[in-house]
Amino acid sequence: MATESTLRFGAQTDEMTSLLRIVNMVRTGEAMTRPEIGRVTGLGRGVVTQRVDHAIELGYLEDGEFGPSSGGRAPRTLRFRGERGIIAVCALGALHIHVGIAALDGDILDQTHREWDIARGPAETLDAAMGMIDELLSRGPKAPVWGVAVGIPGPVDFETGRPVAPPIMPGWNGFDLRRRFEQHYEAPVWVDNDVNLLALGERARRRDENPDLIYCKVGSGIGAGLLSHGRIHRGANGAAGDIGHVRVRESDAPCRCGKVGCLEAVAGGWALVRDAEAAIAGGATGSLAQASHDGQGPRPETIARAAENGDALAIGLIQRSARDVGEAIAALVNMFNPGVIVIGGAVAAAGELFLAEVRQRVYELSLPLATRDLSIVQSVDDVREPLRGGADLVREQLFDLTFPRWFAEGRPSIAATHAVAPALSA
Ligand SMILES: [Zn+2]
Numbered sequence: 573m574a575t576e577s578t579l580r581f582g583a584q585t586d587e588m589t590s591l592l593r594i595v596n597m598v599r600t601g602e603a604m605t606r607p608e609i610g611r612v613t614g615l616g617r618g619v620v621t622q623r624v625d626h627a628i629e630l631g632y633l634e635d636g637e638f639g640p641s642s643g644g645r646a647p648r649t650l651r652f653r654g655e656r657g658i659i660a661v662c663a664l665g666a667l668h669i670h671v672g673i674a675a676l677d678g679d680i681l682d683q684t685h686r687e688w689d690i691a692r693g694p695a696e697t698l699d700a701a702m703g704m705i706d707e708l709l710s711r712g713p714k715a716p717v718w719g720v721a722v723g724i725p726g727p728v729d730f731e732t733g734r735p736v737a738p739p740i741m742p743g744w745n746g747f748d749l750r751r752r753f754e755q756h757y758e759a760p761v762w763v764d765n766d767v768n769l770l771a772l773g774e775r776a777r778r779r780d781e782n783p784d785l786i787y788c789k790v791g792s793g794i795g796a797g798l799l800s801h802g803r804i805h806r807g808a809n810g811a812a813g814d815i816g817h818v819r820v821r822e823s824d825a826p827c828r829c830g831k832v833g834c835l836e837a838v839a840g841g842w843a844l845v846r847d848a849e850a851a852i853a854g855g856a857t858g859s860l861a862q863a864s865h866d867g868q869g870p871r872p873e874t875i876a877r878a879a880e881n882g883d884a885l886a887i888g889l890i891q892r893s894a895r896d897v898g899e900a901i902a903a904l905v906n907m908f909n910p911g912v913i914v915i916g917g918a919v920a921a922a923g924e925l926f927l928a929e930v931r932q933r934v935y936e937l938s939l940p941l942a943t944r945d946l947s948i949v950q951s952v953d954d955v956r957e958p959l960r961g962g963a964d965l966v967r968e969q970l971f972d973l974t975f976p977r978w979f980a981e982g983r984p985s986i987a988a989t990h991a992v993a994p995a996l997s998a
Pocket residue numbers: 816817827828829830831834836
């Protein structure tokens with residue numbers, strides 16, 4: 573991965589290119605000793621020694637244990653000094669804040685969450701989120717923050733880090749989230765849609781660098797993150813994958829976005845809650861209705877659970893949602909040809925009941941070639957994955973994309989990471 577990005581800075585010296593490549597090889601485990609580095613890169617022994625010494629001097633690598641011997645003297649392994657920096661991740665949901673801190677190797681070191689209504693607006697929400705991160709930092713390892721990832725449940729202009737007309741986030745439109753975090757942490761910040769973080773988390777979990785994957789979250793709202801050969805496909809403005817607002821046939825249900833007939837308005841968690849309440853008011857019976865009469869109105873996760881437990885009303889709602897979601901995904905499958913579709917979110921937590929319907933619709937409506945090797949699976953851990961995905965987003969931005977711009981400073985700076993790329997290649 574490093575070679576591709578460093579090559580873009582072709583005018584830089586070969587020396588820098590090979591130095592960054594070596595740091596990244598050790599960082600990712602591609603090569604761990606000087607002889608291995610020599611074999612993989614084809615560089616001579618003297619050059620490898622020189623580059624490694626330079627990387628050690630800059631603080632990126634250090635000598636570790638002695639590796640296995642292949643006859644002669646055992647070579648020393650090298651290790652990437654991942655403890656020198658911390659990655660902070662803030663995953664904002666419609667009704668919760670989830671934050672974590674990670675080491676530079678992507679391991680989540682600590683995390684915490686709380687319930688929170690994102691409609692309280694950016695000032696109050698970000699104060700709360702940063703307070704939670706600060707708490708984790710104060711009890712965690714003493715290292716500077718090298719990068720921050722922020723996920724929000726709405727469309728984001730990735731270049732500027734600003735939300736764009738997010739339907740469920742009143743007061744957030746155009747808010748400069750990046751600057752707010754940058755000022756507080758004095759580190760580079762990337763803001764992305766929460767489903768993109770989920771897709772990146774899935775990539776990290778699979779240890780597959782290049783999947784063609786769609787992560788579809790069916791929670792209160794509906795969205796999808798697209799990985800094209802391992803890279804997030806954000807589209808021209810960051811709106812790619814926003815399938816919650818594609819039009820569903822024969823529906824004129826009003827949507828939160830102001831239009832009518834959106835997928836979300838018939839199949840999203842909030843729509844299921846609306847329909848469950850209407851059915852209960854109309855005399856529907858069962859466990860969902862009983863809970864409602866006892867003062868616990870339906871929520872997306874309680875509908876999913878009731879469906880799993882055989883409640884007829886809930887099963888009907890979940891299956892209808894899955895059919896509509898399956899139809900929208902089928903269109904994506906024909907166009908995008910993913911190898912894997914991961915379905916997550918509170919509604920999809922109904923499990924096989926939901927998944928079976930989605931599969932059936934997708935196979936019915938997609939081209940045979942597009943579904944020949946397609947697998948459709950349930951997400952593993954919606955709660956932890958955005959943290960992992962956020963840490964991976966920062967790692968990718970730091971080490972695969974912007975490394976040449978800041979490596980000489982020894983740690984990433986806001987100015988270097990967000991500088992325009994051609995400044996270095998000129
Ligand atoms: Zn809509």
